[in-house]
Amino acid sequence: MPRANDTVATLLEEYADLLAITGGDAFRARTYEKAARSVAGHHADVSGMDAKALQAIPGVGASIAEKIIEFFQTGSVAAVEKLRAKIPAGVRAMTVVPGLGPRKAMILYEQLGIESVAGLEEAISEGRLAGLRGFGPKTAENLLHGIQLARAQTGRVQIDTAMAVAEEIVGALSAVPGCLRCTYAGSLRRMRETIGDVDILAAADDPKPLMTAFANLPLVAEVIVRGDKKTSVRTTAGLQVDLRVVPLASWGAALQYFTGSKQHNVRVREMAVRKGLKLSEYGLYKVEDGSLVVSETEEEVYARLGLAWVPPTLREDRGEVDAALDGTLPKLITLEDIRGDLHTHTTLTDGVSTLEEMLAAARARGLKYYAVTDHAKNLPMQRMTDAKMLAQREKIRALASGKMTVLHGTELNIDPDGGVDWDADFLSGFDVCVASVHSHFTQSQAEMTRRFVRACENPYVHIIGHPTTRQIGRRPPVEADWDEVFAAAGRTGTALEINSYPDRLDLPDDLILRAKRHGVKFAINTDSHSTVHLGHLRFGVAQAQRAWLTTDDVITAWPLSKLRAFLRAKPRV
DNA sequence: GCCGTTTTCGGCCCGACTGTTTTCAGTCG
Numbered sequence: 001m002p003r004a005n006d007t008v009a010t011l012l013e014e015y016a017d018l019l020a021i022t023g024g025d026a027f028r029a030r031t032y033e034k035a036a037r038s039v040a041g042h043h044a045d046v047s048g049m050d051a052k053a054l055q056a057i058p059g060v061g062a063s064i065a066e067k068i069i070e071f072f073q074t075g076s077v078a079a080v081e082k083l084r085a086k087i088p089a090g091v092r093a094m095t096v097v098p099g100l101g102p103r104k105a106m107i108l109y110e111q112l113g114i115e116s117v118a119g120l121e122e123a124i125s126e127g128r129l130a131g132l133r134g135f136g137p138k139t140a141e142n143l144l145h146g147i148q149l150a151r152a153q154t155g156r157v158q159i160d161t162a163m164a165v166a167e168e169i170v171g172a173l174s175a176v177p178g179c180l181r182c183t184y185a186g187s188l189r190r191m192r193e194t195i196g197d198v199d200i201l202a203a204a205d206d207p208k209p210l211m212t213a214f215a216n217l218p219l220v221a222e223v224i225v226r227g228d229k230k231t232s233v234r235t236t237a238g239l240q241v242d243l244r245v246v247p248l249a250s251w252g253a254a255l256q257y258f259t260g261s262k263q264h265n266v267r268v269r270e271m272a273v274r275k276g277l278k279l280s281e282y283g284l285y286k287v288e289d290g291s292l293v294v295s296e297t298e299e300e301v302y303a304r305l306g307l308a309w310v311p312p313t314l315r316e317d318r319g320e321v322d323a324a325l326d327g328t329l330p331k332l333i334t335l336e337d338i339r340g341d342l343h344t345h346t347t348l349t350d351g352v353s354t355l356e357e358m359l360a361a362a363r364a365r366g367l368k369y370y371a372v373t374d375h376a377k378n379l380p381m382q383r384m385t386d387a388k389m390l391a392q393r394e395k396i397r398a399l400a401s402g403k404m405t406v407l408h409g410t411e412l413n414i415d416p417d418g419g420v421d422w423d424a425d426f427l428s429g430f431d432v433c434v435a436s437v438h439s440h441f442t443q444s445q446a447e448m449t450r451r452f453v454r455a456c457e458n459p460y461v462h463i464i465g466h467p468t469t470r471q472i473g474r475r476p477p478v479e480a481d482w483d484e485v486f487a488a489a490g491r492t493g494t495a496l497e498i499n500s501y502p503d504r505l506d507l508p509d510d511l512i513l514r515a516k517r518h519g520v521k522f523a524i525n526t527d528s529h530s531t532v533h534l535g536h537l538r539f540g541v542a543q544a545q546r547a548w549l550t551t552d553d554v555i556t557a558w559p560l561s562k563l564r565a566f567l568r569a570k571p572r573v
Numbered sequence: 574g575c576c577g578t579t580t581t582c583g584g585c586c587c588g589a590c591t592g593t594t595t596t597c598a599g600t601c602g
Contacts (some may be wrong), residue, residue: 027585031574099591101600134599138592162576270589381586381602436602439589 003164004047005532008068009040011080017068017092018083020102022170035059039068041352043361047072049091053270058352063502090116097146098474099139107134139497149476155196155203157239158472159539162195169200169217175241176213178204185258189312191542194472194507197240199258207245214243224513250299257281261315264310268458271321273307279305299506313545318513332545333524335538337557340369343411343434343465343497343525344534348392349375349382355395361531363404369560371432372396376421378413381439388427393429405471405560407431411465416440416447416455420461427460432567434497434525436465441478448480456488462567463523464489466499466506474503480513483518493569495555498524500540503534512547521566522549524556 016032038059054065106113166184186199224232272279282297309325314320345351375382383540409432412420466478551557
């Protein structure tokens with residue numbers, strides 16, 4: 001089950017959207033949005049909290065606390081149900097289309113009766129929007145483009161969503177009597193950035209109890225197919241999950257087979273054929289007499305083919321089979337190698353956890369160093385000032401103690417020309433500066449490239465944050481000549497971020513690979529806005545693995561002294 | 574609806590961009 005806080009946050013978000021669509025007080029809608037973010041980022045579980053405890057959460061007052069309690073007691077909230085009855089779910093769903101907000105969605109519904117993305121697409125192609133106030137030809141064109149963008153994402157979910165489902169199922173099935181082994185495989189084990197469906201693999205002598213337990217899990221909405229070897233279900237959130245049960249003797253071969261990727265497996269099976277062997281999900285066999293060679297562990301299967309065991313994150317047919325053959329697979333960076341985080345926020349800007357809470361949570365995770373990098377002043381909505389920044393620095397210096405070194409930094413805004421928020425004098429006061437693009441996403445490729453190159457050339461910019469600025473499923477990456485940007489980063493000693501946030505994962509793995517060829521170093525950061533986001537680090541590390549990175553490549557895996565030397569080297573550019 | 578060493582009422586994250594309008598509404602970060 002999802003975290004109770006996330007369930008509540010989803011409900012509050014929906015209520016905020018419905019308020020906005022029905023044209024209620026905009027500030028009221030925003031209040032619910034804020035409360036949703038705050039609840040999602042709250043460290044303690046809200047289920048079972050009383051009104052007093054709930055109201056201690058910032059942004060939650062008497063009314064929202066009451067609704068949360070009502071939700072846990074009755075399973076629903078009357079106020080939400082009332083608005084749900086007024087507005088078809090499809091109207092809200094239409095606002096996933098970029099450029100279509102609540103006001104326009106409501107106009108489309110009221111004037112034309114449109115209540116789905118498909119209905120909107122049809123209406124546009126039939127020209128039915130013409131004449132509708134506020135919907136000119138350019139708007140229609142932009143909406144069509146937005147629909148394409150939204151559609152490209154359908155059917156895939158963010159990696160954290162899939163992981164939560166998979167870990168819950170593995171946990172539940174592992175407890176079933178007779179279950180000998182259970183784990184997730186497929187694209188989730190390879191840690192692809194989004195997941196189409198979840199593959200669960202289990203080993204048992206008798207698959208029936210596992211299949212029954214699986215089909216009866218609380219998160220299962222529908223059983224799609226049910227058999228002895230395989231059962232497929234759809235979860236209440238619409239995610240397809242396949243369970244395959246194999247004999248323990250086939251475990252290794254099955255795990256290898258169901259982890260994929262398809263292209264990787266094709267390459268591995270070619271190796272088998274050349275050795276007079278045949279590889280299937282049941283094992284590695286001799287072609288001549290059909291006798292079983294090995295099948296119990298993945299390591300054995302790879303070894304018998306003359307290959308080193310290939311980490312799942314590398315299994316994409318990007319040269320890993322050859323590397324496994326001649327023993328040149330990299331020693332991949334792991335979660336345990338990470339020593340620090342250089343991009344995090346607090347309540348001083350848009351975080352929902354205080355400085356003290358963030359530091360305590362980071363310490364609890366055993367980080368050796370941690371940079372607080374709240375937004376800089378040129379992002380107007382953050383209302384940052386020089387005085388606030390300096391006051392935060394004083395506070396950090398006063399709080400700093402113990403085994404974790406706290407660095408004071410900021411997340412600068414790269415303006416359209418490549419400049420940043422402050423002058424050299426003020427910038428020199430920071431221990432570390434991340435610089436990110438937060439506006440003017442649609443510049444030409446040449447302008448965007450120059451913008452990034454100039455930012456790299458700034459002696460006070462140590463890290464470029466979430467370089468492509470994409471938001472998976474919502475906003476495409478900006479267009480730049482990445483090789484030119486990477487060359488500038490390499491030349492100037494500017495690290496590029498691997499942002500671990502599940503809807504960013506930015507740089508993506510293919511661009512990390514390209515950047516590495518230019519000698520670029522990387523910072524795996526969480527961009528945490530709450531203590532619970534610190535756990536996203538695993539997803540950033542996985543993207544780094546997929547790009548073959550080792551600890552040498554990642555500055556946040558370095559000891560503090562080496563990191564400091566890297567940061568100090570920058571102003572001499 | 575929330576919140577307060579400016580306020581228990583009256584603000585609230587502010588500004589830019591876009592397409593549409595002929596003075597501005599909606600969307601976005």
